[in-house]
Each structure stands twice: as structure tokens, then as C-alpha cells.
Amino acid sequence: MATTTKRATFSVCLGLCCMLMAWPNSSKAQSLYQINWADASDPLFSGSGGAALTQVVDTTCGYLQTSVTDPVNAPLPAFSPLILNPQIAGGGGDLVDLSGNMSFHVRVQSRDTIQLGCLLRSGDGSSGVRTSRISQMVPGDTATWTELTFTYDSSTIGGFDSTDLRDIWLYLDPGDDNFAGDDFRIDFFSIGSKPDSSDYSTCPEPVAEPYEFPWVLHWADTLDQLTSGSGAEFLDQVVDTACSQLLITVPDPILNPHVANKTLRLDPLDEFGNDLADLSGQLRMYVRVRSAEAVELSIRLRSGAGEPEERTEYVIHTIPGGLDQWTDLVYDFSGANLSGFDSTDLRDIFMYLDRQSDNWPGNEVYFDYVSLGSAPESVLESTCVEADPTSISALDLAAFSISPNPIQSGERLQIQGKAWAATDLDIRVMDLTGKEILKQTHRASGQMETIDLNLPALNAGIYLVRIGTPNHQSLQKLIIQ
Structure with missing residues (x-):
């Protein structure tokens, strides 16, 4: 509540300005x-x-x-x-x-x-x-x-x-x-x-308890994060919640290849949605993965501002070819591998598939989980192995396309296609960092249909359109001119 002070003057501030109320007289330093x-x-x-x-x-x-x-x-x-x-x-x-x-x-x-x-x-x-x-x-x-x-x-x-x-x-x-x-x-x-x-606020500041590792991303929910970064714009990413796995492919490897040295970025968050920064004593990363053909999976960690001197070295393992079994990979960031990385200030995780080549052999990689600190309990492991055409290739999102693409800023975007059955679609437009720009829900009828999205005015560049059902999601690239 406002009270009057002897002085009626006032000073101005901050990148956040505010509500202004008079402050009572006191022998202490006074706010105007x-x-x-x-x-x-x-x-x-x-x-x-x-x-x-x-x-x-x-x-x-x-x-x-x-x-x-x-x-x-x-x-x-x-x-x-x-x-x-x-x-x-x-x-x-x-x-x-x-x-x-x-x-x-x-x-x-x-x-x-x-x-x-x-x-x-x-x-x-x-x-x-x-x-x-x-x-x-x-x-x-x-x-x-x-x-x-x-x-x-x-x-x-x-x-x-x-x-x-x-x-x-x-x-x-x-x-x-x-x-x-x-x-x-x-x-x-x-x-x-x-x-x-x-x-100050009468509520005590919540005491941030140390994070209880491992941090696990295992794609059991369509809202689990997809990879972002410079490489994500070339990919289709599909979450299969029935199998708790993420499928990554390049939809057009000839005309729009996944270019060498393009990153797949993960941003670990705690249960409150805050960045998970302190990896002290937790510098092992566990990945369970399978691939149609043998492919190198390179990973490095970035800290601070992400500058080259604040990163680990690349740690590289090969995923053997074959979709009939999962492979467990362990990435150990210690000793010389740490380089200039600050383990108390994780910024993000960079992953690469065949880092020095355009595209990658087989063009089909499934991730079961990514885990920091230790391997998750076996109960979280996917029980799916061979590619199931009813689960992935023919999933209810495959027939949807977006147009026009490229599109002018502020123009209406159309999503066209047919879901295999009546289902709820969760449609989101994001930038390449994963920041949500637009969200819309739609009840698909199971018939051919067109869904209109009124895009806000956006800067020219590349964006991502995510179309999800209760069981799957796909990611498509959208170019704003």
C-alpha cells in the first residue's frame, strides 16, 4: 500500500520499470x-x-x-x-x-x-x-x-x-x-x-536441492524435447511413445542434405524447467541407439557462452548397423577430453551423426534414451527392436504436409493431409532453439482435410513445425521469407 514521504521526487530505473508507491519515513535509507x-x-x-x-x-x-x-x-x-x-x-x-x-x-x-x-x-x-x-x-x-x-x-x-x-x-x-x-x-x-x-517477499526463496541424477530423456511423451540446433532443420524427427523412441531421418538427402558438421542440440532441464547446469561428478553420458547402417555418433559438451575454449573434445563411438538390436554407448568426459569445459556450467549438448560427411549411412537412426550421470533403470529401456511399419512408417502423421513453403511472414500456413483415424493433433511452430511461437490444437477426422494456421509476423529464417498425436510427433522445416 502507498504511504507518503516528505519528498515528492522520484527516480527512474531499470530494464524493468514498475509500480510506484510512497515509502514511509525511517531512519534507514529510504526508497522514494x-x-x-x-x-x-x-x-x-x-x-x-x-x-x-x-x-x-x-x-x-x-x-x-x-x-x-x-x-x-x-x-x-x-x-x-x-x-x-x-x-x-x-x-x-x-x-x-x-x-x-x-x-x-x-x-x-x-x-x-x-x-x-x-x-x-x-x-x-x-x-x-x-x-x-x-x-x-x-x-x-x-x-x-x-x-x-x-x-x-x-x-x-x-x-x-x-x-x-x-x-x-x-x-x-x-x-x-x-x-x-x-x-x-x-x-x-x-x-x-x-x-x-x-x-522482500514473505515467501522464502526455494532452496535448490542438488539435482538427483541421472538426467534421462527417453521419449515416452510426445512433449519430450526433440533435437534442435543447426542440423535439426534438415531432419524429420518422430517420437513413438508406444516404443519410447525417437526416429531421426533426412527427408530429402539429395536436394536438401544434412550437411557435414551440423549439430543436433539437447538442452537438459530439471523438473522445474530450469537449465541443468552443474554436472560435477556426473560427466558420463549414456546413449542407447540403433541404426540401419553403421554410423559414427560424436558428442561434445559446451559450457559458459559456448565458445570453442569452453567445450569438451569430441568423444566418438560407432553405432553398428542393424535395426534388430539396441547398442549401449558410454561417453566419458574426463582427463584430456574435458579440455576447457566447466562442469559446473553446462550450456548444452552437441551431437553429430557422421560429423564430417553430408547425411549418414542408412538414413535411419533410433534413440531409446540419452542419460547423464549413469544409465537409467532397465525398466525404461525400449522393448521394440525391428522397425515396425505399423508403428513408424505408417504412423498417423506421415501423410501431412505444410504449404506454402517457403512462406511470406504473416501469411496463412496450411497443413494438409489425412490422419489414419480420428485423433487429436497438437500443432506447434518453433524457432531453431525450440522456443514456441504458436500453438494450436485440432481434432482430425480421419479424412483428407486442410488446417489453417495464421502465422504472426516473423523474421525471415528457418522455423520448425511440430505435428503431434497422443502417440507420435513429426517435425518439418518451414522457411519464412
């Missing part, structure tokens, strides 16, 4: 204005951005939680501001004079890493009387709070008049529709000084 969402009547974000959000004030914990209400049909548009109109507590009217107070403090959490952006408008709000947009990154971590401070100075103040604040514009992942993770929480926002720690 502060809000910590301890009351259900505390203000929410307005503007076109605020209208796209579901905003929930948790008065028990004292924070504001935001998410996009309908990210598919009513997304938070790129560069759509969340508007704040600071008011002086006690009915004192608009807060306008920020003279000498141009720093903000915020304490936040986000499900995934996002960019926060903020600019200030004065006067009539036109471009000539605004600050620059300041941005900072919030790490993806719901186990701890992140404190950030943003300050406007001569390099960012632009034509803004600090004695005539109009409003504050806040952005979440400003260049993209929606924002990564779709779960953003604010503990407090203050102007001037940070609040006393006693005013």
Missing part, C-alpha cells in the same frame, strides 16, 4: 517510491501489453505474477508496452518530477531467460521526448530471485524532461511476440534506494 504487491488493490500494468496479460497479486507472498492470457490466439505483440502511470499516494495526483532521481531497483523471477526493457516518456509522449530503452537480462530460474538496478544517465536520457513524467513503458522480450517461459514474477519495484530486506 516502492511497491511490493502486498495488497490486492495495488496497481497492475495497463496499456496494450497489460491487456494481453493475466496479472495475479499474491498478497500472501507479496509479489505480482504475470503470464500471457492466450499466447496463441491473443499473443503479447512484439514491442507492445506495459504502461505504468505513477501516482502520488494519498490522492496527490500524477507523479511528474523525477529531478535527480533516475535509478530503479527490482527483484524478479522468470521461468526462462528473458530481456526486460524500459523507457520513460514525458510531455506529449512523442519520440522526441523519450529516453532510450534500457534493457537487462533476467536469468531463467524460479528457484531464486534476481535483483537488478537500471540507471538513466546522459547517454540514455535522450529528450526526456525529468520534471514532466508522462508514463513508463515496460517490455518483456520486446522483439518477440509473447515472452520466454510465460511466467514472470515481480517481488518489488523501488525508486531511489532499495527497500529494507524485511520488505
